[in-house]
Amino acid sequence: MARARQERAEITRQAILDGAAAAFDATGFGSTSLSDVAQQAGVTKGAVYFHFASKEALARALIDEQFQTTDLIAGELMPGVQTVIDMGHRLAHGLRTDVRLRAGIRLVVEFGSFVDPDPAPYNSWISIVRDCLAPAQGRGDLFPEINVTDLATYVCGSFTGLQLASYVRTGRDDLHDRVTDMFRYLLPGIVPPHRLTEFEAAGSAKCRAKLGLSPLDAEQPTVRTD
Incomplete structure (x- = not known):
């Protein structure tokens, strides 16, 4: 009986998160x-309060969920530059297909804007990217003079702006292309020339397959090596 109640409670909680994501988005x-x-969740207001003390608590739960997108990083033996690129494409895919992620990112932007801004989610993303780039620099995949924290800050800020502009201009239909452009233009400035061919700005073959993206044309240019 107790287990059945817990299962029903979890089903209700997930329905509330789905409803909140749809409403916030x-x-x-x-x-x-x-x-x-x-109303969106199909539950009573009392059920919402049972699981979440406030609208802010509900929003925080959705914001925290977005970091589950990085779960694959924990399983990578050698996170690095391609990990960051692939993470950008996973986020792009999620923003197009997952209302919870979309709502979480929107809430990050709103909470990080002009009224009582909260830098914590941005700082979390910056830390995740930095922790991928630091070992890459140790392997010689980044120029030694680069400050990886500054680079991580730049990548996170650039992605934020790109996804917002893509949303306004195309409903994010072109977001994978814009992420590819971002890394295609960035890589020659941060990666030594002899290492450039190791990285694919459009996402690794494994990443593209997982996201259901078309395989890359073997003749498609990636980054300049001159």
């Missing part, structure tokens, strides 16, 4: 009420 944090969340 559609209208943003400020314009969404807990009544909107309850």
